[in-house]
Amino acid sequence: MQDNRQQELEAIAKRFGLSVGFVEAALSVKQAGTVAEKVEAFARERRLIEQGNPEAVARQHEKGRLTARERIDALADDGDFEELDSWHRPYETGFDIGEEAGQGDGVVIGHGTIDGRPVTIWAQDATVMDGTIGTVHARKVTMIMENALNARTPIIGIFDSQGLRAHDAIQYPDFYSFGSMAHFQTLASGVIPKIGLVMGPCSGELAIIAGLCDFIFMVRNTSYMYLMPPASSIDSQRLGDPWAVHAKIGSCDVLVENEKDCLLRCRQLLSYLPSSNTEGPPLVDTGDDPNRWEEELLEIVPVDSSKPYDMYKVVSLIVDNGEFFEIKRYFARNLITGFARLGGHTVGILASNPQSLGGCMTLDAADKMSRFVRFCDAFNIPLVWLCDTPAFLPAVDEETRGLIRHGSRMIMANSEATVPQITVTTRRRIGGGGLAMPGQCLGGDLLVAWPTFQSGLMGAEGAVAIMHRKQLAAISDETLRKQQEEKWIEEMQWGLDMQVREATQKIIDPRDTRPFLIKALKWLRNKKQDLPQKKHENFRM
Amino acid sequence: MSGRIKEVEERRSHLLKGGAPKEVERQHQMGKLTARERLEKLVDPGTLEEIDLWIRSVKTGFPIDETELPGDAVITGIGRIDGRPFCVFAHDFTVAGGTFGRALHHKVIRIMEMALEKRMPCIQLVDSGGERLQDGFGKPAWRPLLGGANPSVGGALNIYQAPGIMSGVVPQITVMLGPLYAGSAYSPTMADFMIMRNKTSFMSVCSPPLLKAITFTDATQEELGGAELHATITGTADFVTETDEEAIEICRELVTYIPLNNTEKPPVVDTGDDPNRMDDRLLEIVPADLSEPYDMHEIIRCVVDNGQFIELQKLFAKSLIIGFARLNGRTVGIVANNPGKENGILTLNTCDKQARFIRWCDAFNVPIIFLVDTPGFLSSVEQEQSMDGLIRTGPKPTFAICEATVPMITVCIGKCFGLARLIMGTLRMGIDVAYCWPSAQVARINPEEAIDVIYKKEICSAEEPDRVRRDKLAWLLENHLDFPYHALKQAMVNDIMDPRDTRPVLIKTLENLANKKKLPTAWKKHSLVPQ
Amino acid sequence: MPLETIEVPLAGKVLKVNVNRGDKVTEGSEICTIESMKMENPILTPVSGIVKEVGVTPGQVVKPHETIAVIEY
Known part of the structure; x- marks a missing residue:
């Protein structure tokens, strides 16, 4: 009798591509006589789905990765995630793909809150068929994307497939x-805002997404x-190494040490961003005095322009509580980009870094700037x-x-x-x-400078060497030529010194930078x- | 009055001469035309309406103040090309080396503002020594009116901002006929199209002497910013020509394909080619074995009006072809893989080339035809981990296609699997109609890859994995991936056609799609195209 | 023991070299200073370890990707 029943269940499981456990649960739904019983029976089904396959979960943990639902729990506010479409099942393929435990088709979608603000989340579930993307999986992701767009909430995608x-x-x-x-x-x-958390494999078409x-x-x-699976000589972990993706290619904006950190940092980032382009970023009471003067700012920048200094220090002294969320930290280090707050309002900070390449602009820095500027402008x-x-x-x-091609893109981004x-x-x-740091010439609003300001097309020496090349060459006596050259350089320098006063709208006291910026932004x-x-x-x- | 008029004409003809005769002679000796000669060739005879010829240079406090600088080294105005109006300007190298003085800035910004406001394309003929140091170091640098940021009088634009604001509103074309170095070079680079003359035009941020002075490195002008470099390696130039005349001729031809601004459609030209013309040559071009190369240009020429095709970036990322042609007199943008070069593979550079062209066509209402036959990307550590990395560059064309709202038609001629489809466009991404030829092999996944995934166990455990793989592949091709019907059954293409029908079908479909208008979507200031 | 090669990031002139072969260095310490773009550019070591090789001398003109030092860590 017992055997017969078991066989029946197995036959149904086989026919519908389900696990026997799930069929049992489904049976109790069928047999439930009251709504309360049905509710309880469906809840049992859901628990089964959420438990997943213990072996696959263990395998995922062995790899140092969390499961999709564990990630979402850490990401969203406590217990505040509504999963949708969890019963949806993969299409039959006629091949053995382990679909009997395939509820959800390898992706968890839904909505929740972060710091009390609604967000939309989809997370690929590597414990279900390796998180591979079938039609149902893609449909779920597509539809939740559309939901997020219509609901105007940020969308966070967790990639592990x-x-x-x-x-x-x-x-x-x-x-x-x-x-x-x-x-x-x-x-x-x-x-x-669309945020992608790559927490496992992400290759091919998925890398494009x-x-x-x-x-x-x-x-x-x-x-x-x-993008492309590796040829034999290099393994996939090395080919798509996060460090290379972050520091060299610059695709990865934030590189973190572990999964917990990743989810925490994502929450932090969202605290700086508005939910959509029709809102302003959230106002946070940071408790930092808007009129705070920083004596230390007087000491940081050396007057001698050949000496580097720590720009991170400058940023941290100016912004609220010294909190700075850096984007693309190790990519094009000569330009620092990130979010901070001034008087509780989010600002995007772009700063030269004189400790890297002397603060020169480069092609990568131009890309970094234009991408960051475009994002801030849109939001x-x-x-x-x-x-x-x-x-x-x-x-x-x-x-x-x-x-030139990349630099012109940056200028265009700044202009627009x-x-x-x-x-x-x-x-x-x-x-x-x-040009990289727009003053009024690219539609900027304010252009001010510290007393250490130097301006001009180039240095005075360079200008004299070009403008007076012929005259200088005509002087045969070396001492005389040197004298004349120095005289011209001094004259030229006066031009530059005068320009300092006209090429900026105001010379401000470095200590006053924070109050000045807060007032200007207001x-x-x-x-x-x-x-x-x-x-x-x-x-x- | 007649005396006055005579005086005016004398003064005018003096200014029209430009720089000193010996400078003009030197310009000719270098094989270059003067700015005025160039403009005469560019616009229809006698149509140039010059603006601000009479402007006086701003005094700098340097000896250069004593020199007369007619027009402050630039000629600006509105001229007609085939009867249509264009804003044009040309740096006059015979006057102070065509350098950017404050008055020049003002004139150039003014003409750019004209183009923007009056919705005309802007064409610049560049031949300049860059910023004029006397202006950069002398009085104008600290005089508020024209100082510092060089804003135009009465406006806020400057020569670096205006092209960005104009971009996507009116077409911009740069014809590089001489040098331009340093930050100044950014302004012309923002243009939509760039024609460079070989051996005389150079464009780089750093000039060779500066490079030498600062970094002790030797490099020639050619290596840093020659036409060839920009046409083949950086992909900044669209055309390379050998003479001024040729460059200007190409510019005149190019503008016949483009609209005057983003609210218009390109002009319709009576090409006299029969819309129903069927070309038997189309049956012969594609080889039976798709891994053999063939020249996609031939297919394009058979299909478009009179075989006329103006190709952009011909020397850059040659495995992909982009350019303009006409179908029944209407301009279309063509994006085609070229199996004749490197098998038509996709690379970092093809992505950049393709994405930008699609976005241009979208901004200026030009329908796009995709001719698809590509094996996809190569698995290459070098491309993958290069500074522009595939994962950073790959999404660009995908984004451009999804964003585009002009009619888009795909003709699948040969292979297109998986990832390559995302790059070349699918119906779900906004392609309106997709056709295929009987030679097409389209699938959501490369059959070889599919075999390795689906039959991983069998292949790994087999004694002769190659044989198993071959058998399984044959089975799969027969039962699931039966080319070309597979793509039709799975709704990846809408219909299959006789290659000879390509032209009539495309023309008919384009007519059907002519009124395509974007469905309302969420308001945005602008999209965030991957960079 | 893995080796870390520190390369010249930008063309310039070596002003001073702070380490010798066999020295112990800690992460973030300055290996040498390169003058370029009229700036003194400190070159820092990304790892702690022992200097195995020093490829530059003061006054030397260097180009990108030349080896400054090799550090075993």
Whole structure:
């Protein structure tokens, strides 16, 4: 009798591609006589789904990774996540894909809150068929993306998947797949913040979907990301190594040491961002005095422009409580980008870093800047530049990689930005470097400088060497020539010194920088600037 | 009055001469035309309406103040090309080396503002020594009116900001006929199209003497910013020409394909080519074995009006072809893989090239035709981990296609699997209609990859894995991936057609799609295109 | 023991070299200073370890990707 029943259950399980346990639960739903019993029976089913396959969960933990639901628990406010579509099942493929435990089709989707603000989350579940992407999986992700867009909440995607499920892809139409995901990623671009947490494998088409996010987080050692599967000589972990993706390629915005940290940092980032492009960023009571003067700012920048100094220190002294959320820390280190608060309002900070490449601008720094500026502009976050740059780095490599092409994109991004833009020159704003940090010339609102300000197209020596080349060459006596040259350099320097006063709107006391910026941002808070109607600009890619 | 008029004309003809005769002669000796000669060739005869010829240079306090600088080294104005109006300007190298003085800045910004406000394309002919140091170091640098930031009088734009604001509103074309170094070079680079003349035009942020002085490194002008470098390696230049005349001729041809601004459609030209023309050559071009190379240009020429195709970035990322042609007199943008070069693979550079072109066509209402046959990306550590990394560059074309709202039609000619489909566009991404030829092999996953995934166990445990793989592949191709019907059954393409029908079908479909208008979507200031 | 090679990040002139072969260095300490773009650019070691090789001498003109030092850590 018992055996017969077991066989019956197994037959049903086989027919519907379910686990026997699940069929048992389904049976009690069927047999439930009251609504309360049905509720309880469905809850049993749900618990089964949420438990998942213990072996697969153990395997996931062995890899140093959490499961999708554990991640969501750590990410969203306590117990505040509503999962949707958890019963949805993969399409039958006729192949053995372990679908009997496939509820949810390898992805957990739903909505929750972070710091009390609603967010939309989808997280790939590597314990279900390796998180591979079948039609149902793709449909769930696509639809939750559309939900997030319509609801105007930020969307967080957690990537941990072996990629496309081949068995499914060869049999089912191309309705829901990467194409539809990319479509909504693009529609939502510039409307809601999109954050991708790469916490496991992410390759091929999925890497493109991740690449369409505004910010990508990666976890050292346990995640990797690349487009094409590696040829035999290199393993996938090395090919898509988070360090390389972060520091060299610059795709990864935030690199973290472990999963817990990743989720915590994601929460932090969201605290700086508005929920959508029609809102301002949240106002946070940081408790820091808006009028705080910092004596230390007088001492940091050396007057001698050949001496570097710590720009991070400058940033931390100015912003609320010294809190700075840095984006792309090790990529193009000569430019620092990140979020901070001034008087409780989010600002995007872009600062030259004189400790790296002398604060020169480079191609990568230009990319870093234009991407950051575009994001802040789309989401109403004012921009503050701290400028100390001598020029664009003169190097053959840079030119042949297309410095002009990338640099012009940065200038275009700066020109098109209509959020409040303030530049504080801490020391040098020279030549093309000055273009990088927009003053009024690129539609910036304010251009002020510290007393250490140096301006101009180039140094006086260089200008004399070019402008008076012929005259100098004509003087045969070396002492005389030297004398004449020095005289001209001095004259020329006077020109530059005078320019200091005209090339900035105000020389401010470094100690006053914080109060000054807070006041200026208050003045500019309602800034509105319209540009001619266009679909979009035509960036040089 | 007639005396006055005579005087005016004398003064005018003096200014029109430009720089000193010996400077003009030197310009000619270098094989270059003067700015005025160039403009005469660029616009229809006698149509140039010059603006601000009479402007006086701003006094600098340097000896250069004693020199007369006609027009302050630039000619600006509105001229007609084939009867359509264009804002044009040309640096006059015979006057102070075409350097940017304050008055020049003012004139250039003014003409850019004209282009923006009057919705005309802006064409610049560049030949300049860059910023004029006397202005950068002399009085104008600290005089508020024209100082510091060089804003135009009455406006807030400057020559670095205006192209960004104009971008996507009016087309911009740069014709580089001479040098331009340092930060100044950014302004012309923001243009949509760039034509560079070989051997005389150089464009880089760092000039060779500066590089030498600061970093003790030797490099020639060619290595740092020659036309060839920009056409083949950096992908900044669209065309390379050997003479001024040729460059200007290309510019004149190019503008016939483009609209005057983003609210118009490109002009319709009576090309006289039969819309129903069927070309038998189309049956012969694609080899039976798709791994053999063939030239996609031939297919393009068979399909478009009179075989006329103006190719952009011909020397850059050659495995992908982009350019303009006409179908029944209407401009279309063509994006085509080229199996004739490197098998038509996708690379970092093809992604950049493709994405930018699609975005241009989208901004200026030009329908796009995709001709697809690509094996996809190569697995390459070098490309993957290069500074521009594949994962940073790969999403660009995907984004561009999803964002585009102009009619888009795909013709699948050969292979396109998996990832490559995301790059070349799928129906879900906004392609309107997709066709395939009988030669097409389209699937959501590369069959070889699918085999390795689906039959991993069998292949790994087999004694002869290759044989198992071959058998399984044959089975899969027969039962699931039966090319070309597989793509049709799975709704990846809408219909299959006789290659000879390509032209009539495309023309008919384009007519059907002519009124395509973007469905309302969430308001945004702008999208965040991957960078 | 793995080796870390510190390369020249930008072309310039070596002003001073602070380490010799066999020295012990800690993460973040200055290996040498390169003058470029009229700036003194400190070159820091990303790892702690022992200097195995020093590739530059004061006054030397260096180009990108030349080896400054090799550190075993």
